[in-house]
Amino acid sequence: MAVSTSHTITIRNNISEKEGIQYVLSNYKEMFNPDAKIRKELLKRFNIDQRFSKAFDLIQIPGSDNAIEEINIDEIEVINFIELKTTKKKLLNNPSKFFFGATQNEFDLADQLGNKYKFCFVSLHEESKSACFLSKEEVFSIIQNKRIQFQINLK
Numbered sequence: 001m002a003v004s005t006s007h008t009i010t011i012r013n014n015i016s017e018k019e020g021i022q023y024v025l026s027n028y029k030e031m032f033n034p035d036a037k038i039r040k041e042l043l044k045r046f047n048i049d050q051r052f053s054k055a056f057d058l059i060q061i062p063g064s065d066n067a068i069e070e071i072n073i074d075e076i077e078v079i080n081f082i083e084l085k086t087t088k089k090k091l092l093n094n095p096s097k098f099f100f101g102a103t104q105n106e107f108d109l110a111d112q113l114g115n116k117y118k119f120c121f122v123s124l125h126e127e128s129k130s131a132c133f134l135s136k137e138e139v140f141s142i143i144q145n146k147r148i149q150f151q152i153n154l155k
Helices: 002-027 036-045 104-116 137-142
Strands: 058-060 080-087 117-123 130-134
Touching: 002 058, 002 080, 002 117, 002 130, 080 104, 104 130, 104 137, 117 137, 130 137
Parallel strands: 080 117
Antiparallel strands: 058 080, 117 130
């Protein structure tokens, strides 16, 4: 029964994340959703280890417009890596009361990139649709509770 419940939650979370990505792309014109090829090129271009390829969801290229079809990685001088955290909970003061999970890779990449890495907290509730962008330091300054959970695969 736990496997079925876990699978249902994962599917629901993936749907919410896709909705969150669409919300951000629709409301913030400097945002892009990089495909696997662009991710690989970005990591190489900015000397970031490939293990971080899933530690961000979107990229922000200041001064650009996400309506353009292609991104020329070699011409990008300023870029921000964005990790989305999405909820359907009503949050009138986003990100206050936001509950989310994060990986060590996300925090490690945030440490490596400093202010060029942002967590984006998205509320999709009809009465509180919003996005809030915070650096790791800003997130840590407002944490109410934090716990460590290990995710383990056995052979």
